[in-house]
Amino acid sequence: MTFFNHFGRYLLMIKGMFTKPENWRMYWKELMHQCNDIGIGSLGIVVIVALFIGAVSTLQTAYQLVSNLIPKSTIAQIVRDTVILEFAPTITCVVLAGVVGSKIASELGNMRVSEQIDALEIMGINTKAYLIMPKIIASFLMIPVLVVIAGVLGIWGGRMAGVLSGILSPEEFDGGLLSGFIQFNVAFALIKAYTFAFIISSIPAYFGYYVSGGALEIGKASTTAVVTSCIMILFADYILAALLL
Amino acid sequence: MIEIKNLRKVFGDKVVIDDVSAVMEAGKANLIIGASGSGKTVFMKCLVGLFEPDAGHILYNGHDFVEMPDDERKELRQQIGMLFQGSALFDSQTVEQNVMFPLDMFTKMTHTEKLKRVNEVLDRVNLVDANRKYPAEISGGMKKRVGIARAIVLNPKYLFCDEPNSGLDPQTSLVIDKLIYEVTKDFNMTTVINTHDMNSLMEIGDHIIYMYKGEKEWEGSNQEIIYSKNEKLNDFIFASEFLRDAKEKRMMEAGEKR
Numbered sequence: 001m002t003f004f005n006h007f008g009r010y011l012l013m014i015k016g017m018f019t020k021p022e023n024w025r026m027y028w029k030e031l032m033h034q035c036n037d038i039g040i041g042s043l044g045i046v047v048i049v050a051l052f053i054g055a056v057s058t059l060q061t062a063y064q065l066v067s068n069l070i071p072k073s074t075i076a077q078i079v080r081d082t083v084i085l086e087f088a089p090t091i092t093c094v095v096l097a098g099v100v101g102s103k104i105a106s107e108l109g110n111m112r113v114s115e116q117i118d119a120l121e122i123m124g125i126n127t128k129a130y131l132i133m134p135k136i137i138a139s140f141l142m143i144p145v146l147v148v149i150a151g152v153l154g155i156w157g158g159r160m161a162g163v164l165s166g167i168l169s170p171e172e173f174d175g176g177l178l179s180g181f182i183q184f185n186v187a188f189a190l191i192k193a194y195t196f197a198f199i200i201s202s203i204p205a206y207f208g209y210y211v212s213g214g215a216l217e218i219g220k221a222s223t224t225a226v227v228t229s230c231i232m233i234l235f236a237d238y239i240l241a242a243l244l245l
Numbered sequence: 246m247i248e249i250k251n252l253r254k255v256f257g258d259k260v261v262i263d264d265v266s267a268v269m270e271a272g273k274a275n276l277i278i279g280a281s282g283s284g285k286t287v288f289m290k291c292l293v294g295l296f297e298p299d300a301g302h303i304l305y306n307g308h309d310f311v312e313m314p315d316d317e318r319k320e321l322r323q324q325i326g327m328l329f330q331g332s333a334l335f336d337s338q339t340v341e342q343n344v345m346f347p348l349d350m351f352t353k354m355t356h357t358e359k360l361k362r363v364n365e366v367l368d369r370v371n372l373v374d375a376n377r378k379y380p381a382e383i384s385g386g387m388k389k390r391v392g393i394a395r396a397i398v399l400n401p402k403y404l405f406c407d408e409p410n411s412g413l414d415p416q417t418s419l420v421i422d423k424l425i426y427e428v429t430k431d432f433n434m435t436t437v438i439n440t441h442d443m444n445s446l447m448e449i450g451d452h453i454i455y456m457y458k459g460e461k462e463w464e465g466s467n468q469e470i471i472y473s474k475n476e477k478l479n480d481f482i483f484a485s486e487f488l489r490d491a492k493e494k495r496m497m498e499a500g501e502k503r
Contacts, residue, residue, distance in 0.1 A: 022319075022350055022351065116334075119327065122294075122325055124318070124323050
């Protein structure tokens with residue numbers, strides 16, 4: 001299949017999700033289930049990645065700022081902006097593409113191969129709406145929250161690393177953190193989070209939903225879904241930066 | 246009743262179903278038999294709407310499924326139950342939740358009413374003490390029973406079974422066949438069964454369609470199939486020497502009686 005075949009089928013899948021639910025209560029239940037899986041299920045890895053990225057960025061920024069003419073609080077400013085602008089949304093979402101994306105692709109792929117999707121279709125359920133839509137909405141709800149958590153913990157990790165290694169005092173870090181803060185950076189991070197949330201949920205859903213074959217094909221679909229999502233995240237990252245900054 | 250008129254399905258340049266017409270009557274077990282690749286599964290998938298036919302009509306009690314708008318199709322599908330080859334149970338749900346799923350989705354029954362109905366159908370398929378078990382914890386035969394229970398929980402008018410005996414031992418196969426047959430008679434359902442199983446053919450084959458390379462090659466009942474002179478059908482059914490001998494013996498006995 002060519003890129004255009006895939007893209008056309010992807011758009012049709014998205015279009016196919018917009019129908020009236022057969023039973024609102026069941027859709028709500030599925031949405032809550034997905035929020036739990038995507039949000040709570042990924043919280044641990046997001047916390048670990050955010051803390052270490054913040055800590056490492058403080059150490060590396062301090063390592064590169066060798067001039068005595070630059071105040072140490074600048075380290076905090078750089079850490080804050082890199083975490084908010086890039087690390088929290090992009091790195092977190094690349095990690096989530098692996099964690100959430102592979103789960104979505106393999107779950108739907110397994111349902112397709114074991115005819116569970118066919119069983120739902122025969123009951124008269126719109127499987128695109130029932131299986132894919134809650135995943136996308138749950139991603140929209142949970143991924144920006146995870147990005148905000150990653151941002152806060154990244155900066156806190158940076159502060160901890162800076163203070164514990166004696167690079168700068170807590171007062172110096174806090175001073176730098178508050179100086180020259182641009183509110184739009186947070187809005188930009190959230191715009192990125194919503195864009196990446198759509199990519200992380202819809203692309204793996206596409207590869208999982210249309211898988212055919214057996215266990216090997218599910219594995220391939222899962223890998224393709226993660227790789228494609230990561231590439232699309234980086235591509236969207238560049239486009240958003242070029243357009244909005 | 247399901248009436249199929251000149252059904253045709255093509256994949257690329259390969260004709261998989263070619264001009265097949267048939268009538269599947271209510272209260273009967275309608276069996277579709279044929280070698281692997283003869284088009285049985287595609288035929289069944291066309292009937293239930295998983296594949297769109299390229300030509301022809303499928304009439305459910307006179308209503309054309311092929312030309313039906315989506316809303317009407319959705320309603321009709323609630324009258325269709327299907328047992329899949331691999332049972333297609335939802336892995337993350339217990340037996341009880343699997344059977345309750347169609348009730349949750351399509352009815353406004355209270356939880357107590359739903360539970361009562363679930364227990365009724367599980368009892369009907371002779372499955373007890375399995376409500377809290379997950380599909381991974383039960384045997385192949387039990388999975389088929391859960392599949393049947395889920396398929397009939399909404400009291401459908403039409404039941405489709407795709408190779409219900411695959412992967413089962415002969416004894417369990419007979420139990421499943423008997424169960425499908427009883428359910429068909431009890432609820433006067435139009436049941437369509439795809440099978441390779443010769444026991445099923447002889448036990449429950451009220452109406453049999455033999456498919457050969459996408460075409461309907463032979464049609465009749467289990468009483469007629471033994472005496473059929475159709476060579477392709479005989480090659481398929483009496484593939485083993487044992488069965489050929491059994492047929493000859495039976496025909497000789499029939500001749501002696503006459």
